[in-house]
Amino acid sequence: MNGDLDVLRLAASLLLVAVAVALSSVQQLRLSRTILWASLRALVQLLLVGVALELVIAPDRPLYLAWAWVVGILVYAAVVVQRRAGAVPGVFTIALAALSASAVVSLGVLFGLGVFPLEGRALVPLAGMMVGNSMTATVLVTRRMAAEFRDKRDEIEARLALGLPAPAAGRPYLREAVRTALIPQIESTRTVGLIFLPGAMTGLILAGAQPLEATMIQAAIMYLILGSVATTTAVVALGVRRRLLTADHRLVLPQARGQRR
Template identity: 60%
Template sequence: MKDMVNIAGLAVSLALVGVAAAVSLWRRLGLERQIVWAAARALVQLLLVGGALALLVEPGRSLWWSVLWVVAMVAYAGDVARRRAPEVPRIALLVIAAFGVAAAITLGVVFGLGVLPLQGRTLVPVAGMMVGNSMTATVLAARRLVEELRDKRDEVEARLALGQPSRQAAAGYVRAALRSALLPQIETTKATGLVFLPGAMTGLILAGVDPVQAVLVQAVVMFLVLASVATTTVVVALGLVRRLFTPDHRLLTLPRPADTTP
Protein backbone atom coordinates (compact mmCIF):
# COMPACT_ATOMS: atom_id res chain seq x y z
CA MET A 1 0.00 0.00 0.00
CA LYS A 2 2.26 2.70 -1.33
CA ASP A 3 1.72 6.36 -0.45
CA MET A 4 -0.82 5.56 2.26
CA VAL A 5 -0.38 9.06 3.71
CA ASN A 6 0.01 11.99 1.34
CA ILE A 7 0.99 15.59 1.99
CA ALA A 8 -2.66 16.60 2.47
CA GLY A 9 -3.13 13.88 5.07
CA LEU A 10 0.01 14.96 6.90
CA ALA A 11 -1.24 18.55 6.94
CA VAL A 12 -4.60 17.46 8.36
CA SER A 13 -2.85 15.43 11.08
CA LEU A 14 -1.21 18.62 12.33
CA ALA A 15 -4.59 19.40 13.87
CA LEU A 16 -3.68 16.81 16.50
CA VAL A 17 -0.73 18.98 17.51
CA GLY A 18 -3.26 21.77 17.90
CA VAL A 19 -5.23 19.57 20.27
CA ALA A 20 -2.18 19.16 22.52
CA ALA A 21 -1.48 22.90 22.40
CA ALA A 22 -5.13 23.64 23.17
CA VAL A 23 -4.97 21.45 26.26
CA SER A 24 -1.92 23.38 27.41
CA LEU A 25 -3.73 26.69 26.87
CA TRP A 26 -6.87 25.46 28.58
CA ARG A 27 -5.05 24.29 31.70
CA ARG A 28 -2.53 27.19 31.57
CA LEU A 29 0.46 24.85 31.41
CA GLY A 30 2.60 27.23 29.38
CA LEU A 31 3.78 24.43 27.09
CA GLU A 32 2.25 25.60 23.79
CA ARG A 33 5.51 26.78 22.24
CA GLN A 34 7.35 23.66 23.34
CA ILE A 35 4.63 21.44 21.87
CA VAL A 36 4.65 23.23 18.52
CA TRP A 37 8.45 23.35 18.43
CA ALA A 38 8.76 19.67 19.33
CA ALA A 39 6.30 18.68 16.60
CA ALA A 40 7.98 20.87 13.99
CA ARG A 41 11.44 19.65 14.91
CA ALA A 42 10.35 16.00 14.86
CA LEU A 43 8.73 16.45 11.45
CA VAL A 44 11.83 18.05 9.94
CA GLN A 45 14.10 15.39 11.44
CA LEU A 46 11.86 12.58 10.19
CA LEU A 47 11.75 14.04 6.68
CA LEU A 48 15.53 14.34 6.62
CA VAL A 49 15.96 10.80 7.90
CA GLY A 50 13.38 9.53 5.43
CA GLY A 51 15.24 11.14 2.55
CA ALA A 52 18.56 9.73 3.71
CA LEU A 53 17.07 6.25 4.18
CA ALA A 54 15.61 6.40 0.69
CA LEU A 55 19.16 6.84 -0.61
CA LEU A 56 20.51 4.04 1.58
CA VAL A 57 18.00 1.44 0.41
CA GLU A 58 18.39 2.13 -3.30
CA PRO A 59 19.26 -1.02 -5.27
CA GLY A 60 23.01 -1.46 -5.59
CA ARG A 61 23.83 0.87 -2.72
CA SER A 62 26.79 -0.40 -0.68
CA LEU A 63 25.92 -1.83 2.73
CA TRP A 64 28.86 0.09 4.20
CA TRP A 65 26.82 3.30 4.05
CA SER A 66 24.27 1.70 6.36
CA VAL A 67 27.04 0.50 8.66
CA LEU A 68 28.40 4.06 8.77
CA TRP A 69 24.92 5.30 9.70
CA VAL A 70 24.77 2.83 12.62
CA VAL A 71 28.21 3.96 13.83
CA ALA A 72 27.02 7.56 13.74
CA MET A 73 23.91 6.63 15.76
CA VAL A 74 26.02 4.98 18.44
CA ALA A 75 28.35 7.99 18.62
CA TYR A 76 25.37 10.32 18.92
CA ALA A 77 23.96 8.14 21.71
CA GLY A 78 27.16 8.71 23.66
CA ASP A 79 26.78 12.47 23.29
CA VAL A 80 23.12 12.32 24.37
CA ALA A 81 24.12 10.35 27.47
CA ARG A 82 26.79 12.91 28.31
CA ARG A 83 24.24 15.73 28.18
CA ARG A 84 21.55 13.83 30.07
CA ALA A 85 23.82 12.66 32.88
CA PRO A 86 26.59 15.25 33.33
CA GLU A 87 27.20 14.04 36.87
CA VAL A 88 28.39 10.66 35.59
CA PRO A 89 32.12 10.86 34.81
CA ARG A 90 33.15 10.09 31.21
CA ILE A 91 29.84 8.43 30.43
CA ALA A 92 29.98 9.10 26.68
CA LEU A 93 32.78 6.65 25.90
CA LEU A 94 31.27 4.11 28.27
CA VAL A 95 27.89 4.29 26.54
CA ILE A 96 29.51 3.97 23.12
CA ALA A 97 31.35 0.87 24.31
CA ALA A 98 28.12 -0.54 25.79
CA PHE A 99 26.24 -0.07 22.53
CA GLY A 100 29.15 -1.60 20.66
CA VAL A 101 28.87 -4.74 22.79
CA ALA A 102 25.08 -4.78 22.48
CA ALA A 103 25.28 -4.37 18.71
CA ALA A 104 27.75 -7.23 18.39
CA ILE A 105 25.44 -9.51 20.37
CA THR A 106 21.96 -8.51 19.19
CA LEU A 107 22.69 -7.66 15.57
CA GLY A 108 25.01 -10.63 15.41
CA VAL A 109 22.14 -12.94 16.38
CA VAL A 110 19.48 -11.27 14.22
CA PHE A 111 21.58 -10.92 11.08
CA GLY A 112 24.37 -13.44 11.64
CA LEU A 113 21.93 -16.31 12.22
CA GLY A 114 19.65 -15.25 9.38
CA VAL A 115 16.62 -14.15 11.40
CA LEU A 116 16.41 -11.08 9.16
CA PRO A 117 18.24 -10.48 5.86
CA LEU A 118 21.26 -8.18 6.20
CA GLN A 119 20.34 -5.19 4.05
CA GLY A 120 20.36 -1.44 4.46
CA ARG A 121 16.56 -1.61 4.62
CA THR A 122 16.76 -3.81 7.72
CA LEU A 123 20.06 -2.89 9.37
CA VAL A 124 19.44 0.82 9.97
CA PRO A 125 15.87 0.55 11.37
CA VAL A 126 16.71 -2.42 13.60
CA ALA A 127 19.87 -0.75 14.93
CA GLY A 128 17.88 2.44 15.48
CA MET A 129 15.32 0.60 17.59
CA MET A 130 18.13 -1.03 19.56
CA VAL A 131 19.79 2.31 20.33
CA GLY A 132 16.61 4.32 20.86
CA ASN A 133 14.93 1.87 23.21
CA SER A 134 18.08 1.24 25.25
CA MET A 135 19.15 4.87 25.63
CA THR A 136 16.84 5.78 28.51
CA ALA A 137 17.60 2.60 30.45
CA THR A 138 21.34 3.06 30.01
CA VAL A 139 21.30 6.62 31.34
CA LEU A 140 18.97 5.58 34.17
CA ALA A 141 21.33 2.80 35.26
CA ALA A 142 24.33 5.13 35.25
CA ARG A 143 22.59 7.90 37.18
CA ARG A 144 21.06 5.49 39.69
CA LEU A 145 24.41 3.83 40.39
CA VAL A 146 26.17 7.16 40.94
CA GLU A 147 23.31 8.27 43.17
CA GLU A 148 23.43 5.07 45.22
CA LEU A 149 27.19 5.22 45.76
CA ARG A 150 27.11 8.95 46.53
CA ASP A 151 24.20 8.90 48.97
CA LYS A 152 25.34 5.71 50.71
CA ARG A 153 28.99 6.57 50.81
CA ASP A 154 29.29 5.70 54.50
CA GLU A 155 28.00 2.19 53.87
CA VAL A 156 30.34 1.71 50.92
CA GLU A 157 33.38 2.94 52.83
CA ALA A 158 32.46 0.69 55.77
CA ARG A 159 32.47 -2.30 53.42
CA LEU A 160 35.81 -1.20 52.00
CA ALA A 161 37.21 -0.78 55.52
CA LEU A 162 36.21 -4.37 56.28
CA GLY A 163 38.45 -5.51 53.45
CA GLN A 164 35.95 -5.94 50.63
CA PRO A 165 37.29 -5.08 47.16
CA SER A 166 35.49 -2.29 45.33
CA ARG A 167 33.55 -4.61 43.02
CA GLN A 168 32.18 -6.57 45.97
CA ALA A 169 31.44 -3.45 48.01
CA ALA A 170 29.47 -1.98 45.12
CA ALA A 171 27.65 -5.18 44.13
CA GLY A 172 24.42 -4.40 45.98
CA TYR A 173 24.21 -0.91 44.52
CA VAL A 174 24.93 -2.20 41.02
CA ARG A 175 22.10 -4.68 41.48
CA ALA A 176 19.69 -1.91 42.55
CA ALA A 177 20.67 0.25 39.57
CA LEU A 178 20.23 -2.59 37.11
CA ARG A 179 16.84 -3.54 38.52
CA SER A 180 15.63 0.06 38.22
CA ALA A 181 16.78 0.22 34.61
CA LEU A 182 15.50 -3.19 33.51
CA LEU A 183 12.10 -3.37 35.22
CA PRO A 184 10.36 -0.79 32.96
CA GLN A 185 11.42 -2.70 29.84
CA ILE A 186 10.36 -6.00 31.40
CA GLU A 187 6.93 -4.56 32.25
CA THR A 188 6.62 -3.15 28.73
CA THR A 189 7.48 -6.56 27.28
CA LYS A 190 4.86 -8.27 29.45
CA ALA A 191 2.16 -5.80 28.36
CA THR A 192 2.93 -6.00 24.65
CA GLY A 193 -0.04 -7.21 22.64
CA LEU A 194 -2.54 -6.91 25.48
CA VAL A 195 -2.30 -3.35 26.74
CA PHE A 196 -0.84 -1.77 23.59
CA LEU A 197 0.24 -2.60 20.06
CA PRO A 198 3.91 -1.74 19.42
CA GLY A 199 4.87 0.72 16.73
CA ALA A 200 6.76 -1.70 14.48
CA MET A 201 3.84 -4.12 14.29
CA THR A 202 1.29 -1.35 13.82
CA GLY A 203 3.33 0.21 11.02
CA LEU A 204 3.63 -3.11 9.20
CA ILE A 205 -0.08 -3.80 9.49
CA LEU A 206 -0.91 -0.31 8.21
CA ALA A 207 1.47 -0.95 5.30
CA GLY A 208 -0.55 -4.03 4.34
CA VAL A 209 1.70 -6.78 5.74
CA ASP A 210 -0.04 -9.93 6.94
CA PRO A 211 -0.80 -9.50 10.69
CA VAL A 212 0.86 -12.80 11.62
CA GLN A 213 4.05 -11.80 9.80
CA ALA A 214 3.90 -8.40 11.49
CA VAL A 215 3.66 -10.12 14.87
CA LEU A 216 6.69 -12.28 14.11
CA VAL A 217 8.76 -9.24 13.14
CA GLN A 218 7.61 -7.40 16.27
CA ALA A 219 8.57 -10.37 18.45
CA VAL A 220 12.09 -10.34 16.99
CA VAL A 221 12.38 -6.59 17.62
CA MET A 222 11.01 -6.96 21.14
CA PHE A 223 13.51 -9.65 22.07
CA LEU A 224 16.33 -7.64 20.48
CA VAL A 225 15.41 -4.57 22.55
CA LEU A 226 15.20 -6.60 25.76
CA ALA A 227 18.66 -8.09 25.17
CA SER A 228 20.07 -4.69 24.22
CA VAL A 229 18.73 -3.01 27.36
CA ALA A 230 20.15 -5.77 29.55
CA THR A 231 23.53 -5.70 27.80
CA THR A 232 24.03 -1.94 27.69
CA THR A 233 22.99 -1.38 31.30
CA VAL A 234 25.24 -4.09 32.72
CA VAL A 235 28.24 -2.92 30.66
CA VAL A 236 27.72 0.66 31.80
CA ALA A 237 27.20 -0.31 35.44
CA LEU A 238 30.27 -2.56 35.64
CA GLY A 239 32.34 -0.04 33.72
CA LEU A 240 31.33 2.71 36.11
CA VAL A 241 32.41 0.67 39.11
CA ARG A 242 35.90 0.54 37.63
CA ARG A 243 35.88 4.31 37.10
CA LEU A 244 34.34 5.38 40.39
CA PHE A 245 36.91 3.56 42.52
CA THR A 246 40.66 4.04 42.54
CA PRO A 247 43.00 1.08 41.85
CA ASP A 248 43.55 0.80 45.62
CA HIS A 249 39.76 0.49 46.20
CA ARG A 250 38.83 4.00 47.36
CA LEU A 251 35.57 5.62 46.31
CA LEU A 252 36.03 8.86 44.40
CA THR A 253 34.17 12.05 45.28
CA LEU A 254 30.92 12.04 43.32
CA PRO A 255 29.28 15.40 42.50
CA ARG A 256 25.56 16.00 42.62
CA PRO A 257 23.76 17.02 39.41
CA ALA A 258 23.53 20.64 40.57
CA ASP A 259 27.30 20.70 40.98
CA THR A 260 27.94 19.81 37.33
CA THR A 261 27.82 21.92 34.21
CA PRO A 262 25.52 20.51 31.48
Protein backbone atom coordinates (compact mmCIF):
# COMPACT_ATOMS: atom_id res chain seq x y z
CA MET A 1 0.00 0.00 0.00
CA ASN A 2 1.32 3.40 -0.85
CA GLY A 3 0.61 6.78 0.71
CA ASP A 4 -2.33 8.09 -1.25
CA LEU A 5 -5.53 7.23 0.47
CA ASP A 6 -8.31 8.65 -1.63
CA VAL A 7 -11.82 9.65 -0.66
CA LEU A 8 -13.35 6.31 -1.66
CA ARG A 9 -11.01 4.38 0.54
CA LEU A 10 -11.53 6.81 3.41
CA ALA A 11 -15.26 6.21 3.00
CA ALA A 12 -14.61 2.47 3.20
CA SER A 13 -12.91 2.97 6.56
CA LEU A 14 -16.12 4.59 7.78
CA LEU A 15 -17.52 1.06 7.76
CA LEU A 16 -15.64 0.61 11.03
CA VAL A 17 -17.56 3.51 12.55
CA ALA A 18 -20.71 1.73 11.42
CA VAL A 19 -19.53 -1.36 13.32
CA ALA A 20 -19.12 0.71 16.49
CA VAL A 21 -22.55 2.28 16.04
CA ALA A 22 -24.15 -1.10 15.39
CA LEU A 23 -22.57 -2.57 18.52
CA SER A 24 -23.77 0.40 20.52
CA SER A 25 -27.38 -0.05 19.43
CA VAL A 26 -27.32 -3.82 19.91
CA GLN A 27 -25.98 -3.41 23.44
CA GLN A 28 -28.29 -0.41 24.06
CA LEU A 29 -25.34 1.73 25.15
CA ARG A 30 -27.06 4.87 23.81
CA LEU A 31 -23.76 5.96 22.38
CA SER A 32 -24.60 5.78 18.66
CA ARG A 33 -25.24 9.47 18.30
CA THR A 34 -22.12 10.33 20.32
CA ILE A 35 -19.95 8.01 18.24
CA LEU A 36 -21.28 9.41 14.98
CA TRP A 37 -20.85 12.97 16.15
CA ALA A 38 -17.32 12.34 17.43
CA SER A 39 -16.30 10.63 14.20
CA LEU A 40 -17.73 13.38 12.06
CA ARG A 41 -16.23 16.08 14.20
CA ALA A 42 -12.81 14.39 14.11
CA LEU A 43 -12.98 14.18 10.31
CA VAL A 44 -13.92 17.83 9.91
CA GLN A 45 -11.26 18.93 12.40
CA LEU A 46 -8.57 16.89 10.66
CA LEU A 47 -9.61 18.15 7.23
CA LEU A 48 -9.45 21.74 8.43
CA VAL A 49 -6.05 21.10 9.99
CA GLY A 50 -4.91 19.44 6.79
CA VAL A 51 -5.91 22.47 4.74
CA ALA A 52 -4.32 24.84 7.25
CA LEU A 53 -1.13 22.77 7.27
CA GLU A 54 -0.97 23.00 3.48
CA LEU A 55 -0.94 26.77 3.91
CA VAL A 56 1.58 26.79 6.73
CA ILE A 57 4.18 24.14 6.05
CA ALA A 58 4.30 23.68 2.30
CA PRO A 59 8.01 23.89 1.28
CA ASP A 60 7.65 27.37 -0.26
CA ARG A 61 6.13 28.84 2.93
CA PRO A 62 8.22 31.04 5.28
CA LEU A 63 9.21 29.47 8.61
CA TYR A 64 7.60 32.17 10.75
CA LEU A 65 4.18 30.81 9.77
CA ALA A 66 5.13 27.52 11.39
CA TRP A 67 6.32 29.32 14.53
CA ALA A 68 3.07 31.27 14.66
CA TRP A 69 1.25 27.95 14.48
CA VAL A 70 3.28 26.68 17.46
CA VAL A 71 2.43 29.79 19.50
CA GLY A 72 -1.23 29.28 18.57
CA ILE A 73 -1.34 25.71 19.84
CA LEU A 74 0.50 26.69 23.04
CA VAL A 75 -2.16 29.29 23.83
CA TYR A 76 -4.99 26.96 22.84
CA ALA A 77 -3.54 24.19 25.03
CA ALA A 78 -3.42 26.57 28.00
CA VAL A 79 -7.07 27.47 27.36
CA VAL A 80 -7.97 23.77 27.36
CA VAL A 81 -6.09 23.25 30.63
CA GLN A 82 -7.98 26.13 32.21
CA ARG A 83 -11.27 24.68 31.04
CA ARG A 84 -10.55 21.21 32.39
CA ALA A 85 -8.74 22.16 35.58
CA GLY A 86 -10.12 25.63 36.22
CA ALA A 87 -10.60 25.11 39.98
CA VAL A 88 -7.11 26.44 40.58
CA PRO A 89 -6.98 30.22 40.12
CA GLY A 90 -4.50 31.47 37.53
CA VAL A 91 -4.01 28.04 35.99
CA PHE A 92 -4.04 29.53 32.48
CA THR A 93 -0.91 31.56 33.16
CA ILE A 94 0.79 28.65 34.91
CA ALA A 95 -0.02 26.26 32.06
CA LEU A 96 1.06 28.71 29.38
CA ALA A 97 4.36 29.35 31.16
CA ALA A 98 5.01 25.65 31.71
CA LEU A 99 4.11 24.59 28.17
CA SER A 100 6.22 27.38 26.70
CA ALA A 101 9.18 26.54 28.90
CA SER A 102 8.98 22.93 27.90
CA ALA A 103 8.62 23.87 24.22
CA VAL A 104 11.75 26.01 24.39
CA VAL A 105 13.73 23.21 26.07
CA SER A 106 12.58 20.27 23.99
CA LEU A 107 12.37 21.96 20.58
CA GLY A 108 15.67 23.64 21.39
CA VAL A 109 17.33 20.26 21.86
CA LEU A 110 15.72 18.65 18.82
CA PHE A 111 16.52 21.45 16.39
CA GLY A 112 19.55 22.94 18.12
CA LEU A 113 21.40 19.63 18.03
CA GLY A 114 20.12 18.91 14.54
CA VAL A 115 18.09 15.81 15.46
CA PHE A 116 15.54 17.04 12.93
CA PRO A 117 16.00 19.72 10.26
CA LEU A 118 14.39 23.02 11.26
CA GLU A 119 11.59 23.11 8.70
CA GLY A 120 7.89 23.77 9.00
CA ARG A 121 7.02 20.18 8.20
CA ALA A 122 9.10 18.99 11.18
CA LEU A 123 8.39 21.85 13.57
CA VAL A 124 4.58 21.81 13.42
CA PRO A 125 3.90 18.09 13.95
CA LEU A 126 6.64 17.72 16.58
CA ALA A 127 5.38 20.72 18.54
CA GLY A 128 1.86 19.33 18.21
CA MET A 129 2.84 16.00 19.73
CA MET A 130 4.87 17.66 22.44
CA VAL A 131 2.16 20.15 23.40
CA GLY A 132 -0.66 17.60 23.19
CA ASN A 133 1.00 15.16 25.56
CA SER A 134 2.19 17.89 27.90
CA MET A 135 -1.30 19.37 28.00
CA THR A 136 -2.79 16.07 29.16
CA ALA A 137 -0.13 15.77 31.85
CA THR A 138 -0.75 19.37 32.90
CA VAL A 139 -4.45 18.77 33.38
CA LEU A 140 -3.66 15.61 35.32
CA VAL A 141 -1.12 17.18 37.63
CA THR A 142 -3.26 20.28 38.27
CA ARG A 143 -6.30 18.23 39.22
CA ARG A 144 -4.15 15.85 41.26
CA MET A 145 -2.57 18.75 43.16
CA ALA A 146 -5.93 20.35 43.92
CA ALA A 147 -7.35 17.00 45.09
CA GLU A 148 -4.26 16.09 47.11
CA PHE A 149 -4.13 19.48 48.84
CA ARG A 150 -7.84 19.29 49.60
CA ASP A 151 -7.70 15.71 50.95
CA LYS A 152 -4.64 16.41 53.04
CA ARG A 153 -5.53 19.91 54.21
CA ASP A 154 -5.44 18.89 57.88
CA GLU A 155 -1.95 17.46 57.47
CA ILE A 156 -0.72 20.46 55.51
CA GLU A 157 -2.10 22.93 58.05
CA ALA A 158 -0.59 20.86 60.84
CA ARG A 159 2.78 21.14 59.10
CA LEU A 160 2.35 24.89 58.67
CA ALA A 161 1.31 25.20 62.32
CA LEU A 162 4.59 23.51 63.28
CA GLY A 163 6.37 26.42 61.63
CA LEU A 164 7.31 24.71 58.38
CA PRO A 165 7.68 27.19 55.51
CA ALA A 166 5.14 26.75 52.69
CA PRO A 167 7.47 24.89 50.28
CA ALA A 168 8.42 22.32 52.92
CA ALA A 169 4.83 21.92 54.10
CA GLY A 170 3.66 21.20 50.55
CA ARG A 171 6.56 19.04 49.38
CA PRO A 172 5.26 15.54 50.23
CA TYR A 173 1.91 16.26 48.53
CA LEU A 174 3.47 17.90 45.49
CA ARG A 175 5.75 14.89 45.06
CA GLU A 176 2.78 12.53 45.20
CA ALA A 177 0.85 14.53 42.60
CA VAL A 178 3.82 14.73 40.22
CA ARG A 179 4.49 11.01 40.52
CA THR A 180 0.86 10.21 39.77
CA ALA A 181 0.91 12.45 36.72
CA LEU A 182 4.21 11.13 35.34
CA ILE A 183 3.72 7.42 35.84
CA PRO A 184 1.38 6.84 32.84
CA GLN A 185 3.93 8.49 30.54
CA ILE A 186 6.79 6.43 31.97
CA GLU A 187 4.70 3.26 31.67
CA SER A 188 3.85 3.92 28.05
CA THR A 189 7.52 4.69 27.32
CA ARG A 190 8.53 1.40 28.90
CA THR A 191 6.07 -0.78 27.02
CA VAL A 192 6.20 1.06 23.71
CA GLY A 193 6.29 -1.20 20.66
CA LEU A 194 5.56 -4.37 22.63
CA ILE A 195 1.83 -4.17 22.01
CA PHE A 196 1.02 -1.26 19.78
CA LEU A 197 3.19 0.67 17.40
CA PRO A 198 3.07 4.36 18.21
CA GLY A 199 1.32 6.75 15.84
CA ALA A 200 4.29 8.38 14.15
CA MET A 201 5.93 5.04 13.46
CA THR A 202 2.70 3.55 12.13
CA GLY A 203 2.27 6.55 9.85
CA LEU A 204 5.83 6.39 8.56
CA ILE A 205 5.61 2.67 7.81
CA LEU A 206 2.26 3.10 6.06
CA ALA A 207 3.79 5.90 4.04
CA GLY A 208 6.54 3.55 2.91
CA ALA A 209 9.48 4.34 5.24
CA GLN A 210 11.91 1.58 6.24
CA PRO A 211 10.91 0.16 9.67
CA LEU A 212 14.34 0.89 11.18
CA GLU A 213 14.27 4.50 10.02
CA ALA A 214 10.73 4.82 11.36
CA THR A 215 11.90 3.36 14.67
CA MET A 216 14.65 5.91 15.10
CA ILE A 217 12.35 8.80 14.37
CA GLN A 218 9.79 7.36 16.76
CA ALA A 219 12.41 6.96 19.51
CA ALA A 220 13.45 10.59 19.16
CA ILE A 221 9.80 11.65 19.35
CA MET A 222 9.26 9.50 22.41
CA TYR A 223 12.14 11.13 24.22
CA LEU A 224 10.80 14.52 23.16
CA ILE A 225 7.45 13.68 24.71
CA LEU A 226 8.94 12.21 27.88
CA GLY A 227 11.22 15.20 28.37
CA SER A 228 8.56 17.78 27.72
CA VAL A 229 5.93 16.03 29.84
CA ALA A 230 8.41 15.86 32.74
CA THR A 231 9.34 19.54 32.31
CA THR A 232 5.76 20.79 32.11
CA THR A 233 4.61 18.63 35.00
CA ALA A 234 7.38 19.94 37.26
CA VAL A 235 6.80 23.58 36.34
CA VAL A 236 3.02 23.30 36.65
CA ALA A 237 3.24 21.55 40.03
CA LEU A 238 5.47 24.32 41.36
CA GLY A 239 3.16 27.00 39.95
CA VAL A 240 0.04 25.39 41.43
CA ARG A 241 1.79 24.90 44.78
CA ARG A 242 2.54 28.61 44.89
CA ARG A 243 -1.14 29.34 44.30
CA LEU A 244 -2.37 26.98 47.02
CA LEU A 245 0.35 27.73 49.56
CA THR A 246 0.89 31.47 49.65
CA ALA A 247 4.09 33.44 50.08
CA ASP A 248 3.00 34.21 53.66
CA HIS A 249 2.74 30.47 54.38
CA ARG A 250 -1.02 29.93 54.37
CA LEU A 251 -3.04 27.22 52.69
CA VAL A 252 -5.61 28.79 50.37
CA LEU A 253 -7.82 26.19 48.75
CA PRO A 254 -10.06 27.18 45.85
CA GLN A 255 -13.61 27.57 47.15
CA ALA A 256 -15.41 24.27 46.71
CA ARG A 257 -19.16 24.58 47.25
CA GLY A 258 -18.50 27.51 49.61
CA GLN A 259 -18.01 25.10 52.50
CA ARG A 260 -15.65 25.56 55.40
CA ARG A 261 -15.44 24.15 58.87
